[in-house]
Every structure is written in structure tokens, then in C-alpha cells.
Amino acid sequence: MILFSALTIAIVSVASTIASVRNAFAPIRKVLALLATPIVFLVSYLVPRDDSLWLFMAGQGDRFADNSKYLFLYCDCQPDVRNVWIGTDERIVAELREHGYEAYTRHSLAGRWRLLRAGYWFETHGPIAPAYAGRARLIHLTHGNYLKVMLEDHTRDWPWIVQVLVEFFFERRRRYVVTGSGPPLKNMQSMRGAPADRALMTGLPRNDALFDAFQDEELGLEESALAAVRDRAAEGPVLLYAPTYREGYGERNGVPLSELDLGLERLDSVLRSHDATLYISHHPATTFDRDLEGLDRVTVLESGGDLYPFLRECDVLVTDYSGIFYDFLLLDRPMVFFAPDLEVYLEDRDLYFDYEDHVPGTIATTPEAFVESVRAILEGADEHGDDRAAVREAFYDDPDGEACERVYHTVRDEA
Template identity: 40%
Template sequence: MRNASLRTHLSHALLVIGCLLHWVVARLSELWGRDPSLWVFGARSGEAFADNAKYLYLHVASTHPEIRPVWLSKDRAAVRDLRERGYEAHHVHSPRGVYLNLRAGAVLVTHGLRDVNLWCSGGAKAVMLWHGTALKHVSWDAHFPDEPLPVRLAHGYTHRTLDLVTVTAESMVPVFASAFRIDPARIVATGYPRNDALFEPTPGAEIGIDQSVHRRVERLAAEHTVLLYLPTFRDSSESTALDVLDLPALGGLLERHDAYLLVKSHPNEAIDPDAVPSERVVPLPETADSHLLLPYADALISDYSSVVFDYLLLDRPVVFYAHDLEEYRDERGFYFEYEDVTPGPVARSSPAFLRSIERVLAGADPYADERARVRERFCHTDENRSEAVYEAAWRLLPPAPSKPADSSLASRLQRFGD
């Protein structure tokens, strides 16, 4: 507990210091200029090659030679894997990573500017790609008001620096305007780049993942019915996703229908495979890419996770297991009435959950019309969402200059970067 508290205090201090330096760099960058054709990408505080930033980065790298996309990360293995495949990537704190972050015209992230280097991003166009459709409260509507005053001021500052926020549908614009306390004009409904991977292979999507896990899922899906369980992480709970399941009864049900339940926990939660008594329940590593797994699932099981809205694009059954609905609603809260945006059976107990699963495995699907209604409200159904995001980001940037505003300073920075 003491170590967790120290980490929190350190994170808060770095955020505040990073914002102060960001303000300074934003003014100094006017001297050396930023390159509108250089874009840097990052995700999940620099810890992963993942989510919307991953898929937009791969799209830009493969289809837009006018842009120089660079991935920045704290994960040295991800940087190495990207380089081995011919992509440009650097450790976020390396001299080259710092230089490119200082020169980039655009910074594209999924969680915040600390996905790359916060202070180096001052003066760049900041594009928040985010990482889900907001069913539950986030940011200022969730935990930010409880933070210390300097931290609240820092969060407010980083949100004010956002030039563009991408969301899945027009219904999300007022939600994110509230969550980020920004002008709705800076929010655009483009859809999420990660959802393009639901319909066609994305070159490079396999980089940075354990491909043996995905090959196993592919083999299971080819021969059996596969259910995918993607529950929400709970800040206040020490239990895992499997603790709320009757595993012996569930294993027997899956056995009778020749089905498998794949369980992927939140990145902040690990599941011990040895704690699973049934071979029909398969824990997946938290680092597995959910958006490469979704197309293999015959049905999805979740609770309050926004991945449900991604899966609706595939128009397959969804089961909701909301065993702690009142508690979660009181502690976190929702932007919408939960019962109005859950197009599938909502189980509140383990027996009800098992009955819902059995009906799905038997082929019952009475919720197709409900899925269509919710999909129309929350999902961007046009093809090529990655290109829509690219075009929205490109419109933010001025034409590329023939040379930096201050060639001598830019030259010194170039030598530093090298």
C-alpha cells in the first residue's frame, strides 16, 4: 500500500512538472518550428503498441507516404519489433525519441500526452484518439474532481491543449465535451481506427503480440463455438474476472455444447491459469489484442466495457453479466441508462448468467433488432475509419514549410537527435 501511494505521488508530481515544461516548450517551439509531416504516436502511457494509435499508425505508414509516422514507447521490445519490420520507432526517452517529439507537428495518443513525452509535445497539434465508447463516467465526470488541486489544474491544462478528439458517433460528442471540459467543436465523429481490423487484416497488427495465443484462438474458432469474456477492471476490487463465475457449472455447460470460453482480463489485472479448473475456460494474457480476437468470437460476454460497442459492428450476440450493477452505478456512474444500451440479456446472478449462456449456445438470438438500434446510436458504420481520422488530423496542420523557421537552431536539434 505504501509503495502504491508513493507511485501515485510520483506520478502526480511528474504530471505537474510535465505540464509546466509543456507550456515552456510550446513557446520555444516557435523558434525551431515543427514539421507538419512528422507525426508521433503512443498508447497506454508508453507501455504498449496497442489500441487506436496502433491501428492509425499502421494505416498511415502503409498508405500515406507524405507523412513520417514514428512510434514512441517505453517498451524496448515493441520498439525492436517495429524496427525489425521496417517501421520507425524509438524509446520515448532516447535522444532520438526526444528530438522527434520536439519536432513533430502532430502527437496522436490514446490515453493522454504521457503516452509519448508530455513536455516535448508543447506546440504540436494534439490528437486524442481515446480508447473506448464512454458508457461509464470518465475523466472529469469520474475521479478527476477528487484529485489534489495541482493535479486537477494539470489535467485541465492537458485537456485544453487537445486540438482534436475522435469519437465513434455524434452521440458521444456531448459526453466527451463533459468528460474533458472542452469545446464540442474540437470533437469529431470519425469512428475508431481499431475497428477497421474487425473486417479485414491490418498489415503489422501482429507486431508486439504473442502470436501463439492468436493462432490458438484461431484454431479453436475453426472447430468449436467460442465465447469471449472481456470484463471491466474495477479500481476498488481485488477479485479477478473469474471470481464471479461458477467455473465447475460453466465448464460442464461448455463441454455439453463443445464450446470454449476465452477470458481476457484488463491490462491492470492478471489471471492465474492454474486457478482455472476447466480446460473449457481459457485465460488469455492481458497483453493480447482484443480487436484481433473479436472476429473469432461467436458471442461476447461483458459487463460495462465499451468493447461491446465495437463488437456490435459484427452483429453477433452479446451477454451482459452485471452482478454488481447498483454498486458500480453508485461508485462510477453511467452517461446513459444501462438498461437502454445493453442489447442482450443482462444477468445479475451466476444462475441467470448460465441460463443466458445456454440460450446463446443453443442458437437463440432474439436481440438482433436491439443491437441494430444501439449500433445506429453509438457506432460509426462507414468503412475505413482510419482514413477518416487521418483526414481530420491532417486538416489541423499547415502546409509543410520548405525549411524550419530557424535553421540554425533546427540544425543543432538535429545533431542532438542523431
């Protein structure tokens, strides 16, 4: 026993020493990596590209979600392209590989080689390993349709060198920018300066999931949470509250969610009387730390980062300034726009449209009005069907659930 304890202490001491040494050299490793970046970028121009090898990534590589996820799942069924998922989360990569998909982490040797060889990169927030992009053709699948002004339409106080790098690595090197027609196209051209010949007006791949389920769409999300929402939907109305991210570009927009009076106690009583449930889906970059103890019908939804299978189960969407409502339009279901900080928000952030004229649902600026708006909808009121139809017609050119197919055929035909 004494020998075992001594060995344990020795092993822990060695492990601690190794960790300390690694931490001490961490800054050096970062400097070396930075110095190597131009060399990697040069090599990435020299390595031959395979146009039948397509690389997919989402966000910062930390989730399997968004437009990249659904286009990846669609393209994996196509015989003439080889699809590879690249990410930073080892758990997600392992899950995809367990289900038969080709996936690698960005820092693995196999992942780096695919980054160098792939002819096409599909991304939503920019390449997660831009130094490897070289002569790869970048396809920007975007993050959605926007109500808030973004990028070049919004003041960005970035150092000039950062602006130059973003312009060189991202904006000017994209072969296509995926969007819709009408206002989405106009806004995308404005915020990104994208020429008309690089705008791919196919619609967004993730919206196909609102028309029909995808094979393996449960990958990358919390399956137990989805099962729970489906069970609740079978028993009564399901509402989803999806507020916007209020700290974009490192600045505060409006009042932080944690400081807003959401009227949840009053709302819980209304929900209970209608056998309804409200799920709160906070932005992935934020947390929701309200005490919900004692509330039977209000709960936090931990989706895993992908909301689209959940949206199909929702009867009502509650949001504020988030562009998620443009997606929900395709389901033609009621919406409530709960904007208690509307005046403050508009002082901090411009919108592409006049808020009160544009959003196709009841606008509630107080907790009391919010609760009453929900009550009215649960009792059958729906006064904004024509408004939804008008915005949907402006933003979608005959939506049919085949955006993935259009993106795939456009890129494949070019390749």
C-alpha cells in the same frame, strides 16, 4: 579455476556496487529531471515543428495497441507523411524496427528529438512526454465509447495543482478529439469539455480492424495466442469474457473480480457439451489469478494488450460495464452482460445510460443465470438482434471500416 572464481566474484561485487550507487542517486536524478521540465517545455516551444512528421503513442507507452496502433499502420502506407512510434517498452520498439517501422523509446536521444520536431502527436491516454509537446498539435484518439461516467463527469479528488496541469497539458491543448456522432459526441463533450469545432466525428480507427485485417496487425500482440484462438474458432464457438476495470481513479467500483463467483465449473460443462471455449481477457491493469485447473474449456487469454484481431474470431462477447461491447456491436453477434455486483457497482459508479434499458443483451446477475444465458446462445437463441441494431444505429453513423482514412485526410489537409 580459482582465478576464474575470484574474477567472477570481483565482477559481481563491482556490478552490485554500481547498482547500489545508481539506486542511491535515483532520487537525485528524479529531482533534477523535475527541475529540468520547465526548461524542456520552453525549448519545445522554440524548436521548429515539421507538420509532415506524425508521432504515435498508446496508453502510457507500454504497448502497441488501440486506436494509435491502427492509425499508425494505416498512415505508414501514405506517401506524404512520416510516421514514428514512440514508446517506453524497448521490446516493442525493437519489434517494430525489425519490421521496417520507425520507432524509438521515449528516453532515447533520437526519440527525444522526434518528440521535439513532430508537428502532430496522436495519443489515447494523454501524451507520454508532455514536457516535449510545445507547439505540437495533439490529436486525442480516445480509448473508446463509454458506458461509465468519466473524467469531468465523475468526481476526481485530485490536488488542485494536478487538475491545473492536466487541463493545461492535455485537455485545452488538443487540436482534435476523435469520436463518433450521437451519444459518443455528447459524452465526449461532457467529460472533456471539448468544443464542437474540436470534435472529429470520424469513428474510431481500431474499429476498422473489425471489418478487415490490417497488414502487420500481429505486431504488439501474442501471435501464439491469436493462432490458438483461430484454431479453436475453426473447431467450435469461441466466447470472450472481457470484464471492466474496477479500480478506476484509485477507487473501488463494485466487487473486485477476484471475489466474484463466476460459476466457471458449471460453465465449463456447458461449454464442453457444445464444443465451445471461453477465453478470459482481464484488463491490462489487473491480473486474473483464479485456479482454472480441471477446466477444459475455460482459459485465460494473454493477448499482449490488443484485442481487436481476437474479437473477429469471437462468436459471443461476455462483459459487464465495459465499453468494449460498443465495438463488438459492429460484428452483430450475441452478447451476455454478466453483472453479479450490479447494485453495488451502481452505488460506486454512475453510468451514462440506464443499464437495464441500454445494454443490448441478456443481463445475468447470478452465476446460474449466466450459465443458462450462455447455454441458450450456444443452442441458437438470439433474442437481442433488434436491441443491438438500435444501439448500433444510435452510436454509429453508417460504419464502413474507413475511420482511419477519415482521420488521416482531416489532419493531412490541415497540415
